[in-house]
Amino acid sequence: MLKIKDLRVSAENKDILKGLSLDVKPGEVHAIMGPNGSGKSTLSNVLAGKYGYDVSHGSACFNGEDLLDMAPEDRARKGLFLAFQYPVVIPGLNNLYFLRQAINSIRLSKNEKILDAGQCLLLAKKYLAELDLDDSFLSRNLHEGFSGGEKKRNEMLQMMMLEPQLAILDETDSGLDVDALKTVAGVVNKMRSADRSFLIITHYQRLLDYIKPDHVHILSDGKIIKSGGPELALHVESSGYVGLGES
Amino acid sequence: MTDEAIMNKALSNEYPHGFETKVASNTFAPGLNEDVIRKISQKKNEPEFLLQWRLKAYKHWLNMPEPNWAKLDIEKISYDDIIYYSEPQSVANKPKSLDEVDPELLKTYEKLGIPLHEHAKLAGVAVDAVFDSVSVATTFKDKLADAGVIFCPFSEAVVSHPELIKKYLGSVVPYTDNFFAALNSAVFSDGSFVYIPKGVRCPMELSTYFRINTPQIGQFERTLIIAEDDSFVSYLEGCTAPMRTEHQLHAAVVELVALENAQIKYATVQNWYPGSKEGKGGIYNFVTKRGVCKGNSSRISWTQIETGSAVTWKYPGVVLKGDNSHGEFYSVALTNNYQQADTGTKMIHMGKNTKSTVISKGISAGHGVNTFRGMVRATPGAVDSVNFTQCDSLLIGNSCAAHTYPNIEIGNSSAAVAHEASTSRVSDAQLFYCRQRGMSEEEAVSLIVSGFCKSVFQKLPLEFAVEAQKLLEVSLEGSVG
Numbered sequence: 001m002l003k004i005k006d007l008r009v010s011a012e013n014k015d016i017l018k019g020l021s022l023d024v025k026p027g028e029v030h031a032i033m034g035p036n037g038s039g040k041s042t043l044s045n046v047l048a049g050k051y052g053y054d055v056s057h058g059s060a061c062f063n064g065e066d067l068l069d070m071a072p073e074d075r076a077r078k079g080l081f082l083a084f085q086y087p088v089v090i091p092g093l094n095n096l097y098f099l100r101q102a103i104n105s106i107r108l109s110k111n112e113k114i115l116d117a118g119q120c121l122l123l124a125k126k127y128l129a130e131l132d133l134d135d136s137f138l139s140r141n142l143h144e145g146f147s148g149g150e151k152k153r154n155e156m157l158q159m160m161m162l163e164p165q166l167a168i169l170d171e172t173d174s175g176l177d178v179d180a181l182k183t184v185a186g187v188v189n190k191m192r193s194a195d196r197s198f199l200i201i202t203h204y205q206r207l208l209d210y211i212k213p214d215h216v217h218i219l220s221d222g223k224i225i226k227s228g229g230p231e232l233a234l235h236v237e238s239s240g241y242v243g244l245g246e247s
Numbered sequence: 248m249t250d251e252a253i254m255n256k257a258l259s260n261e262y263p264h265g266f267e268t269k270v271a272s273n274t275f276a277p278g279l280n281e282d283v284i285r286k287i288s289q290k291k292n293e294p295e296f297l298l299q300w301r302l303k304a305y306k307h308w309l310n311m312p313e314p315n316w317a318k319l320d321i322e323k324i325s326y327d328d329i330i331y332y333s334e335p336q337s338v339a340n341k342p343k344s345l346d347e348v349d350p351e352l353l354k355t356y357e358k359l360g361i362p363l364h365e366h367a368k369l370a371g372v373a374v375d376a377v378f379d380s381v382s383v384a385t386t387f388k389d390k391l392a393d394a395g396v397i398f399c400p401f402s403e404a405v406v407s408h409p410e411l412i413k414k415y416l417g418s419v420v421p422y423t424d425n426f427f428a429a430l431n432s433a434v435f436s437d438g439s440f441v442y443i444p445k446g447v448r449c450p451m452e453l454s455t456y457f458r459i460n461t462p463q464i465g466q467f468e469r470t471l472i473i474a475e476d477d478s479f480v481s482y483l484e485g486c487t488a489p490m491r492t493e494h495q496l497h498a499a500v501v502e503l504v505a506l507e508n509a510q511i512k513y514a515t516v517q518n519w520y521p522g523s524k525e526g527k528g529g530i531y532n533f534v535t536k537r538g539v540c541k542g543n544s545s546r547i548s549w550t551q552i553e554t555g556s557a558v559t560w561k562y563p564g565v566v567l568k569g570d571n572s573h574g575e576f577y578s579v580a581l582t583n584n585y586q587q588a589d590t591g592t593k594m595i596h597m598g599k600n601t602k603s604t605v606i607s608k609g610i611s612a613g614h615g616v617n618t619f620r621g622m623v624r625a626t627p628g629a630v631d632s633v634n635f636t637q638c639d640s641l642l643i644g645n646s647c648a649a650h651t652y653p654n655i656e657i658g659n660s661s662a663a664v665a666h667e668a669s670t671s672r673v674s675d676a677q678l679f680y681c682r683q684r685g686m687s688e689e690e691a692v693s694l695i696v697s698g699f700c701k702s703v704f705q706k707l708p709l710e711f712a713v714e715a716q717k718l719l720e721v722s723l724e725g726s727v728g
């Protein structure tokens with residue numbers, strides 16, 4: 001599904017990713033851990049198409065198509081979703097209206113029938129219940145005055161509505177209380193399927209207690225220095241990143 | 248219109264109302280002198296007092312200097328190259344019903360989304376359709392007359408209700424007010440006249456649609472709305488013009504009079520041709536709009552969505568004479584490409600305990616320049632008066648500009664004035680967020696802008712809020728990338 005080969009990325013003349021490779025197959029859940037500043041968000045942003053990065057080398061393919069050549073909206077329409085580490089505020093913009101615009105631009109691009117306001121509301125309400133959120137959430141403005149945890153859950157709501165093929169969760173668990181963490185993990189587990197993959201960026205083993213990853217990677221200074229199974233995350237939790245990758 | 252159609256429309260690239268209607272017209276030769284004014288007055292069978300008033304205004308205008316545009320870049324206007332009157336020939340037959348109106352004209356309004364047949368889409372809205380210098384049709388006149396409401400072309404009111412015209416014309420905006428008000432008073436052609444009798448709540452939305460069609464013509468609309476004690480009216484005007492490479496002048500005067508406990512809601516969706524992407528052509532829209540809250544506890548609100556015109560110059564104001572009266576101004580002004588808008592409001596507090604609310608949202612994109620001027624004056628008599636002003640600017644890209652000039656004159660110590668202003672930019676992070684959710688860059692911009700404008704859109708009559716949203720989308724075309 002996602003094939004990254006020897007990706008080298010810089011921003012403002014600073015090398016950030018220094019030869020990163022990764023292969024995510026359909027249905028797999030990959031966790032990426034790594035110290036602050038190691039390049040995790042940069043990787044998510046480059047995959048989602050944010051401007052301002054310079055890719056000097058390597059490739060990233062999504063279902064066989066060159067990702068790096070595509071406009072951000074085309075990547076989204078083809079099923080790539082990024083849950084942002086810091087979701088942005090758009091003042092005055094109604095949350096439900098935003099959701100409907102998002103879902104309909106994706107549906108339109110696939111020649112699918114668009115949802116009217118009522119259908120969209122019904123769908124959103126169903127997912128809100130799963131996220132332990134009140135219906136009034138939909139009538140608020142996008143992230144305006146949202147708590148940290150509410151912003152993250154709103155990202156999950158969007159993911160549920162948009163049903164992506166590949167979801168990248170950039171520290172969705174940071175700032176969540178234990179109950180919310182379980183809720184988010186529950187959502188991911190429920191959405192796991194043979195043809196949907198996840199890339200989960202996290203600092204904490206905690207989340208992986210609830211979402212069992214197929215692979216865990218350690219990203220350090222722009223490179224994956226070690227890959228393994230869930231036991232690798234446990235190791236990081238107890239001993240930190242020191243000594244990893246020095247084999 | 249379905250969502251799909253709205254989305255598709257947002258993707259089409261051109262000013263959608265830029266076509267010209269081919270009709271045989273009676274058109275004056277360009278140029279302005281006393282004879283032209285006499286001929287206009289004669290065309291409309293005006294009473295003598297009105298002709299004299301026009302001529303006085305003309306003499307006054309001749310001695311006035313043209314305003315000096317601080318923030319506007321405007322080509323010199325040659326008043327002798329303007330045509331001051333043009334009417335489709337078919338109106339000379341005085342059609343008595345819609346069936347007798349030239350089908351070409353009906354088709355024009357149909358195409359503009361304003362079907363004039365009463366059974367058609369705008370069933371709850373009465374429309375006066377003004378084409379160049381004349382009204383070509385007015386709908387629901389009978390139904391309104393049953394309620395005692397007069398809604399007719401201004402030139403008809405001049406003949407049928409001269410006493411009201413004599414009493415109120417120029418009472419809010421005297422011809423001496425400013426250069427363009429003086430010019431308008433001399434040469435005005437058509438617009439709407441509204442009279443709501445005491446205690447009547449106007450049973451439907453009233454609306455005037457202004458269409459400029461003939462090349463070189465100037466349109467000088469005159470609108471007068473009078474709301475007697477305890478009455479209510481909600482009125483909306485819309486306007487469009489063909490695409491032309493030369494500028495055309497639209498200089499209007501609108502006067503509102505609200506008597507005791509009356510309420511007038513006046514909304515404008517201004518979509519004159521804005522000029523090409525390179526800044527060629529487009530309408531010069533120089534407008535004087537003022538309302539007077541004459542009676543106690545009366546209320547006037549101006550809501551405007553300004554997306555068109557090459558240059559817009561207007562400051563709808565309210566004179567708060569009556570005690571406890573309330574003036575409101577809600578504005579969205581968008582300038583894209585090379586458009587310029589110099590707009591704002593004047594709130595003049597005279598009565599006790601008067602209140603004014605001003606919310607202005609300026610959006611600048613491309614090389615657009617958006618200037619807001621807000622004047623709040625409280626005279627010594629305006630005891631305990633209150634003003635709240637909020638003025639927000641949104642910038643898209645790096646070549647546009649926004650200016651804000653609040654002007655506050657407080658003549659008594661009990662008045663309270665609060666002014667808030669902000670300037671923000673559509674950020675890359677916001678755009679990226681929306682695009683990551685599947686929206687194109689343009690959809691993203693219009694979504695962000697609609698959020699920014701929400702508090703003003705909510706003030707529009709429901710039927711037109713969607714229209715306004717759509718209009719913004721079209722007007723924002725090409726503002727990014």
Ligand SMILES: Nc1ncnc2c1ncn2[C@@H]1O[C@H](COP(=O)(O)OP(=O)(O)OP(=O)(O)O)[C@@H](O)[C@H]1O
Binds near residue numbers: 016036037039043
């Ligand atoms: N646009 C940019 N310009 C300059 N430097 C950048 C830019 N984006 C990221 N960086 C730098 O690249 C490095 C990696 O940043 P990134 O946000 O990818 O780290 P991260 O692994 O997500 O960290 P955290 O765990 O704190 O979220 C940091 O040193 C950051 O300052």
Ligand SMILES: [Mg+2]
Binds near residue numbers: 040041085
């Ligand atoms: Mg990060």
